[in-house]
Amino acid sequence: MSVLSPVASIGRATLSLLASLGRIAIFAVQVVGHIFRPPFYPREFLSALMQIGWFSLPVVGMTALFTGGALALQIYAGGARYGAEAAVPSITAIGMVRELGPVLGGLMVAARVTSSIAAEIGTMKVTEQIDALVTLSTNPLKYLAVPRVVAAVLVMPILVAVGDSIGIAGGWLVGVNQLGFNSAAYLQNTVNFLEFWDVASGLVKGAAFGFIIALMGVFHGMNSGRGAQGVGAATKSAVVAASVLILAANFLLTRVFFTS
Amino acid sequence: MIELSDVHKKFGSNRVLQGVDLVIPKATSMVIIGGSGTGKSVLLKSVLGLVRPDSGTITLDGQDVTTGDRDAFLARFGMLFQGGALFDSLRVWENVAFRLLRGERKLPKPQAREIAIEKLRRVGLKPETADQFPAELSGGMQKRVGLARAIAAEPEIIFFDEPTTGLDPIMSGVINDLIREIVTEMGATAMTITHDMTSVRAIADNVAMLHGGKIRWTGPVSELDATDDPYVQQFIHGRADGPIESVR
Ligand SMILES: Nc1ncnc2c1ncn2[C@@H]1O[C@H](COP(=O)(O)OP(=O)(O)O)[C@@H](O)[C@H]1O
Numbered sequence: 001m002s003v004l005s006p007v008a009s010i011g012r013a014t015l016s017l018l019a020s021l022g023r024i025a026i027f028a029v030q031v032v033g034h035i036f037r038p039p040f041y042p043r044e045f046l047s048a049l050m051q052i053g054w055f056s057l058p059v060v061g062m063t064a065l066f067t068g069g070a071l072a073l074q075i076y077a078g079g080a081r082y083g084a085e086a087a088v089p090s091i092t093a094i095g096m097v098r099e100l101g102p103v104l105g106g107l108m109v110a111a112r113v114t115s116s117i118a119a120e121i122g123t124m125k126v127t128e129q130i131d132a133l134v135t136l137s138t139n140p141l142k143y144l145a146v147p148r149v150v151a152a153v154l155v156m157p158i159l160v161a162v163g164d165s166i167g168i169a170g171g172w173l174v175g176v177n178q179l180g181f182n183s184a185a186y187l188q189n190t191v192n193f194l195e196f197w198d199v200a201s202g203l204v205k206g207a208a209f210g211f212i213i214a215l216m217g218v219f220h221g222m223n224s225g226r227g228a229q230g231v232g233a234a235t236k237s238a239v240v241a242a243s244v245l246i247l248a249a250n251f252l253l254t255r256v257f258f259t260s
Numbered sequence: 261m262i263e264l265s266d267v268h269k270k271f272g273s274n275r276v277l278q279g280v281d282l283v284i285p286k287a288t289s290m291v292i293i294g295g296s297g298t299g300k301s302v303l304l305k306s307v308l309g310l311v312r313p314d315s316g317t318i319t320l321d322g323q324d325v326t327t328g329d330r331d332a333f334l335a336r337f338g339m340l341f342q343g344g345a346l347f348d349s350l351r352v353w354e355n356v357a358f359r360l361l362r363g364e365r366k367l368p369k370p371q372a373r374e375i376a377i378e379k380l381r382r383v384g385l386k387p388e389t390a391d392q393f394p395a396e397l398s399g400g401m402q403k404r405v406g407l408a409r410a411i412a413a414e415p416e417i418i419f420f421d422e423p424t425t426g427l428d429p430i431m432s433g434v435i436n437d438l439i440r441e442i443v444t445e446m447g448a449t450a451m452t453i454t455h456d457m458t459s460v461r462a463i464a465d466n467v468a469m470l471h472g473g474k475i476r477w478t479g480p481v482s483e484l485d486a487t488d489d490p491y492v493q494q495f496i497h498g499r500a501d502g503p504i505e506s507v508r
């Protein structure tokens with residue numbers, strides 16, 4: 001083994017990462033191109049809305065509730081070192097709507113939805129259902145990708161908004177019941193402090209994460225290898241890719257939104 | 261007429277098709293035989309453009325299948341996949357009527373459903389099957405639903421990938437008759453893959469044997485038994501020894 005081989009393997013890994021990013025980018029452009037051109041598949045779209053949006057509510061709600069509560073506890077404990085316990089409502093709210101609502105919501109929905117999209121479409125791929133669609137004059141991108149991507153982009157901001165509210169409620173519950181805040185004052189403080197852009201930026205992030213969530217599921221499903229193992233590998237790659245891309249996109253969006 | 265000339269396809273280092281030449285005249289029934297894994301399914305998929313050959317040309321009525329309007333091209337075809345390839349999120353009748361419910365020549369739902377039930381009957385399935393989901397059916401029933409879907413829009417060219425595999429002998433007979441009928445009565449062009457020699461004799465006008473990535477032998481079904489090609493002889497008589505290796 002030569003001394004250069006670790007370097008070579010890092011180089012190879014980097015190249016293959018760039019290549020797959022390139023393929024994902026091309027795929028994304030193709031999908032977006034199909035969004036506005038008929039035929040449209042309303043039934044697939046409605047079913048995607050239900051699957052991605054409605055059925056994700058419990059997961060997103062639970063995640064937000066516990067996160068909001070934990071956040072309030074941490075901020076109280078941390079704030080106590082500076083005598084800044086009063087900042088609990090405002091910082092919980094801002095942490096929730098700007099970061100944790102969209103990011104944790106996005107990751108949880110990725111775990112739930114990206115995996116199921118990848119497994120479903122991967123199974124369709126290995127059982128020749130995608131080929132069958134083509135022979136029945138139906139474009140798989142229009143029929144499978146577009147409804148899911150559009151549904152995810154539309155529904156994620158709503159999920160984030162719900163998560164934000166429940167997260168703030170979690171903080172409020174802890175604040176009032178455990179940290180001795182006055183209920184009305186806690187809420188007043190939250191409402192006064194939050195600015196429009198704090199909330200809106202999180203919703204925009206949600207839409208971007210929705211795009212990533214559905215796109216990764218469809219992309220990896222359609223490129224699934226053969227057999228059950230192929231579908232398993234595709235599902236895993238889809239969730240990993242979606243999670244990493246969500247975190248990367250979050251960093252980029254935060255930079256763009258909040259550094260002036 | 262479908263014409264393949266010098267078609268090559270490899271997957272990685274696996275050279276599946278190595279120069280296939282084949283002609284399927286209009287309104288005739290071509291049956292492809294050959295051992296499993298020799299690339300029969302890949303051959304069908306190449307014609308449809310589901311698999312892109314590495315080299316060679318495939319033409320339909322003189323026009324290269326990779327050029328021209330793809331929707332118009334595919335609208336002329338029906339295909340039964342080896343595994344059925346039914347959409348498991350849709351009911352049986354919605355599978356069968358898939359093409360009828362979408363696209364430019366879209367039919368109203370009740371009419372599409374009626375046609376679907378009629379096609380199901382032709383493949384020997386009861387109307388009750390229509391509202392079931394594919395996962396609720398046996399393998400042989402799924403295969404027949406796939407067949408009903410392939411013929412639902414009455415395409416002029418139909419590909420059948422192992423239509424009778426997994427069916428009992430009586431049902432195989434029904435399907436063989438149906439395929440023959442589609443060719444002789446509706447004037448369709450058919451290309452069928454099968455391992456079942458009874459089917460070959462019932463369905464084929466012409467037979468081609470794929471072996472070693474090439475068409476080893478082709479000719480009218482009437483000459484099949486008379487050929488002295490040792491590969492064909494071994495295959496049609498199902499002998500374990502002969503030029504075709506039994507470990508592949
Ligand atoms: N999409 C694919 N990727 C890689 N290899 C494939 C693919 N499709 C078929 N093959 C390989 O091509 C060969 C021929 O397959 P196939 O056409 O399905 O055989 P059969 O003659 O039994 O229908 C097999 O070795 C199979 O593993």
Ligand SMILES: [Mg+2]
Nearest residue numbers: 300301342421
């Ligand atoms: Mg096959």
